Amino acid sequence: MTTTITQDRHAEVVDAIVGLAPDGVAYVPSASIAPIINGVLDAQANGDLPLVYPVSREEEAIGVVGAYPLAGKFGVIIMQDNGFGNALTALTTFAVSYHLPLLIVANTRGGLGEYNSMIHSISEPVPALLTSTNIPVFRIDRRNTAEDWGATVAEAGNHARMTFRPVVVLMEFFDPKDAKAKA
Amino acid sequence: MKRIEALRAIVETTADVPVIATCAATSRELAAVEDRDNHLYLLDAMGLAISVGTGIAQTIKDTAVSRAVVIEGDGSLLMNPGSAITASYLAPENLVIVLLDNGVYASTASIPTQAVSIDLGRFAESVDLKVLRAENTEELSLALKQTLTENGPWFIHTRTEPGNEPGTKLLLIDPVVHGSRFQTWLTAHLAEAS
Numbered sequence: 001m002t003t004t005i006t007q008d009r010h011a012e013v014v015d016a017i018v019g020l021a022p023d024g025v026a027y028v029p030s031a032s033i034a035p036i037i038n039g040v041l042d043a044q045a046n047g048d049l050p051l052v053y054p055v056s057r058e059e060e061a062i063g064v065v066g067a068y069p070l071a072g073k074f075g076v077i078i079m080q081d082n083g084f085g086n087a088l089t090a091l092t093t094f095a096v097s098y099h100l101p102l103l104i105v106a107n108t109r110g111g112l113g114e115y116n117s118m119i120h121s122i123s124e125p126v127p128a129l130l131t132s133t134n135i136p137v138f139r140i141d142r143r144n145t146a147e148d149w150g151a152t153v154a155e156a157g158n159h160a161r162m163t164f165r166p167v168v169v170l171m172e173f174f175d176p177k178d179a180k181a182k183a
Numbered sequence: 184m185k186r187i188e189a190l191r192a193i194v195e196t197t198a199d200v201p202v203i204a205t206c207a208a209t210s211r212e213l214a215a216v217e218d219r220d221n222h223l224y225l226l227d228a229m230g231l232a233i234s235v236g237t238g239i240a241q242t243i244k245d246t247a248v249s250r251a252v253v254i255e256g257d258g259s260l261l262m263n264p265g266s267a268i269t270a271s272y273l274a275p276e277n278l279v280i281v282l283l284d285n286g287v288y289a290s291t292a293s294i295p296t297q298a299v300s301i302d303l304g305r306f307a308e309s310v311d312l313k314v315l316r317a318e319n320t321e322e323l324s325l326a327l328k329q330t331l332t333e334n335g336p337w338f339i340h341t342r343t344e345p346g347n348e349p350g351t352k353l354l355l356i357d358p359v360v361h362g363s364r365f366q367t368w369l370t371a372h373l374a375e376a377s
Contacts, residue, residue, distance in 0.1 A: 024241060051241065053273060055234075056265030063234025063266065064241070070223065070366045071242035071373060094228040094235070098362035 005146060006173060006181045007035070012150030013105060013171070014039030017049075020103065020157040023073040024051040026061040030080035032107045032173045032182045037078055058083035062090035062102075066166075069100045074161060077104045081126045081170060082119055091166055092133050101160040104168045105153055111141075113174030113182070130168055141172035142181075184319050186283050187212045187348040189341055192320045193254060193281060196327045197221070200250040201239050201369055205232040205259045207290035208347045209283065213254065215351050220368035224354060224361060230263030233270055233280055239369075240275035240336075248372050250277050250331055257284040257298035258291075264306070267338070271310040276334035280312070281327070287345045304340030312338040 003011070013036050017025065025044075027037045037052075044052040055061045058079050065075035079087075083106070095102060109116065110123025130137045138156050140149050153169050160167035175181040186209065193202070194217050203223045204210045210224035223239075225232055236253030243251060260267065260282060270278060284303055287293040308314045313335050317323035323341055330337040 024238075053269075055269050057263070059231065060234045060263065060266050060269055063228070063231040064238040064269070067235040067238025068242055070362065070369060071239060072366070072370045073242045075238075090228060090231055094225065094231055097227075097358040099359045100362070 004178045004180060005175060006178045008146035009149045009171075010035040010039060012146045013153050014043065016150040016153035016157070017076055017105070018043050019154055020074070020076065022049070022076045022103075023068055024053070024065060024075045025049060025078065026053055026055050026065050026075065027078040028055060028058055028061060028080070028083055030107050030109075033078055033080065033171075036105070040078070058087035059090035062087050062095055065102050066090070066095040066100045068102070075102055076157070077102065079104065079106050081106045081108050081110070082122045084126050084129060085122050088129065088133070091135060095166045096133060096135065099164040100166070101164050102166050103153075103157040103160045104166060106168060106170055108170050108172045111172045111174060127170065135166055135168060136163070137168045137170060139170045139172070142175040142177070184323075184341070184343050185348065186285060186289070186343045187216065188320050189283055189323055189343055190216045190254070192323045193252070193327065194219075196324060196331065197252050200248065200252055200331070201243070201365070202252045202254065203232050203236045203239060204254045205256050208351065209254060209256055211351045211354050212348050214354055215348070220364055223365040224356075226354060226356075226358060230259050230266070232259060233266035234263070236278060236280065237266070237270045237273060237275060240278040241273070243369075243373065244275065244277060246373050247375070248369070250279050251275070252279045252281065255280055255282050256289070257282065257286060257303055258288040258296045260303060261297055267307060267312065268310050270336055271312050275336055278336040279327070279330045279339070280337065281339045281341060282307075283341055283343050285343045285345045289345060289347050293345055304338070307338035307340065312336055315339045317341045
C-alpha cells in the first residue's frame with residue numbers, strides 16, 4: 001500500500017520522537033496531529049515508549065514534562081500552536097526560568113490552508129511570541145521532505161537537551177500535492 | 184491553624200522526599216520554616232504545583248524515593264483544576280497533594296477565592312483522588328504519616344486561617360540555581376536508591 005507525503009511525514013515524526021527515547025510524552029489533541037498521537041500511542045503499546053498520556057491543557061503539559069529534567073529525565077509534548085497562549089506563562093516562569101529542557105512538536109493553525117478565520121489571531125503571532133521569550137522555534141512545511149521533518153524533530157530534541165531549555169518545532173501540514181493534508 | 188503551622192507539620196515529616204511548593208507566600212513561608220535541598224519552590228509558576236508534582240512522581244516511580252509531596256493552595260488549584268484530574272487519571276500511587284485552603288488569594292491582598300463556598304475536598308473526591316481531611320496540626324501530621332506509607336494518589340484537604348505570616352522574607356533566589364539544588368538532591372537520592 002502506498003502512502004502520501006503527509007503520512008510519511010507523520011511516520012518520520014513518530015520515529016524521531018521514539019528515537020529520542022523520552023521518559024514520557026504528553027499530548028493535547030488536534031485533528032492534523034492525531035496520526036502522530038496515535039503513532040506514539042502505538043509505540044507505547046509496542047513497548048517502544050514508556051508513557052504516553054493526555055493532559056487537559058497545555059500549561060499542564062509544561063508542568064508535568066518540565067519536571068522530568070529535575071530528576072534527570074526528558075519528555076516531549078505534542079500539541080497545536082494555538083495552545084501556546086495557554087502555555088506561555090508556564091513556559092516562561094517554569095521551563096525557561098529554571099532551564100528545563102523539553103521538546104514541543106506542534107502543528108500550525110494560522111497558515112496556508114487554515115479554514116478557521118478566528119484561529120489566525122493566536123496562531124500567526126506564535127513564532128514571534130516564542131522568539132521574544134527566547135524559546136527556539138524550528139519550522140517545517142510542504143517544502144521539506146518527510147526525512148527533513150524527522151531529522152528536524154530529532155535534532156530539536158537534542159538541541160533542547162544541549163541548551164537546557166524548551167525547544168519548539170512548528171509543523172505546517174498544508175501541501176497542495178496532498179489533498180488530505182489539513183491544517 | 185495558621186498556614187505556617189501547617190507548613191511546620193509538613194516539614195517535620197518530609198525530610199526525605201521531594202516537596203514541591205506553590206508560588207509566592209506559601210513558598211516563602213516554607214523556606215522560612217526550613218530551607219531544605221529537597222524543597223522546590225515554584226516562585227511564580229501559577230497553578231503548576233500539582234502538575235510538577237505529578238511529573239516528579241512519575242520520574243521516581245519504583246525507586247527508594249518513596250513520595251512526591253505537593254503543597255498547593257486553593258487559589259492555585261482553582262487556576263488549574265485540570266491538574267488534579269490529570270493526577271487522578273495518571274494515578275501515581277506515590278503522589279501526595281496537601282491543599283492548604285484558606286479561601287483567599289493570600290499572596291494577592293487576600294481577595295476571596297471560590298473556595299469560600301466550594302468544598303475542594305469534595306472536588307478531589309469527585310475525580311477519585313484519595314481524600315483525607317485535617318482540621319489542625321495533629322490531624323495533618325497523622326494524615327501525612329498515613330499518606331507517606333500507604334499508596335495514593337492522595338489529597339489532604341486542610342483548612343487554614345486567611346493571611347500570611349508577618350515578616351516573612353522575600354525569596355530572592357535565582358531559579359536556575361534553586362532548580363539545580365533540587366535536581367542535585369533528587370538525582371543523588373535516586374542514584375543511592377538504584
